């Protein structure tokens with residue numbers, strides 16, 4: 001009987017291992033689907049500027065009905081114009097906050113950093129949020145000022161936040177910050193004036209997500 005139990009236990013173990021392997025495989029498939037999905041918002045966002053086109057693609061807009069018509073402003077950043085406090089190395093520069101990829105970050109070796117950029121056309125920032133990076137939440141932005149400009153020289157303060165707490169979890173979206181009475185600007189500037197733990201001497205985040213709400 002003891003041997004029978006051992007054989008049974010072995011069989012059960014094999015089944016569990018097989019099931020786990022199957023689960024892992026299906027996770028990979030799901031991850032693949034997620035990757036596919038990440039391209040969908042870009043398509044949706046591109047169509048967002050043209051509400052008629054968006055309406056003809058219910059399969060891409062149906063997933064997120066409340067923001068389907070909002071414009072993902074990352075798609076309207078002229079990426080060649082992004083400049084600011086350099087990253088710790090060439091692969092961690094400020095343009096990384098607009099690539100829609102939480103695995104790439106802007107990581108600057110100081111507190112008090114600035115990034116400026118030009119949009120391909122004037123846009124209104126209705127709301128925005130950050131995505132944290134892959135490590136070190138003490139480097140998260142805690143205070144910042146967002147500016148807009150029509151000429152890239154004269155700046156208007158759009159929003160100012162002090163003492164915010166971003167998620168300590170990695171690769172995680174912050175809460176949304178709403179801009180009161182958004183106006184159209186072609187140029188934007190973001191100053192991060194403090195990080196979560198003063199004295200860290202490093203500022204980082206992976207994404208600056210910003211949207212123009214649909215006007216109905």
Ligand SMILES: [Ca+2]
Nearest residue numbers: 096101104206
């Ligand atoms: Ca990124």
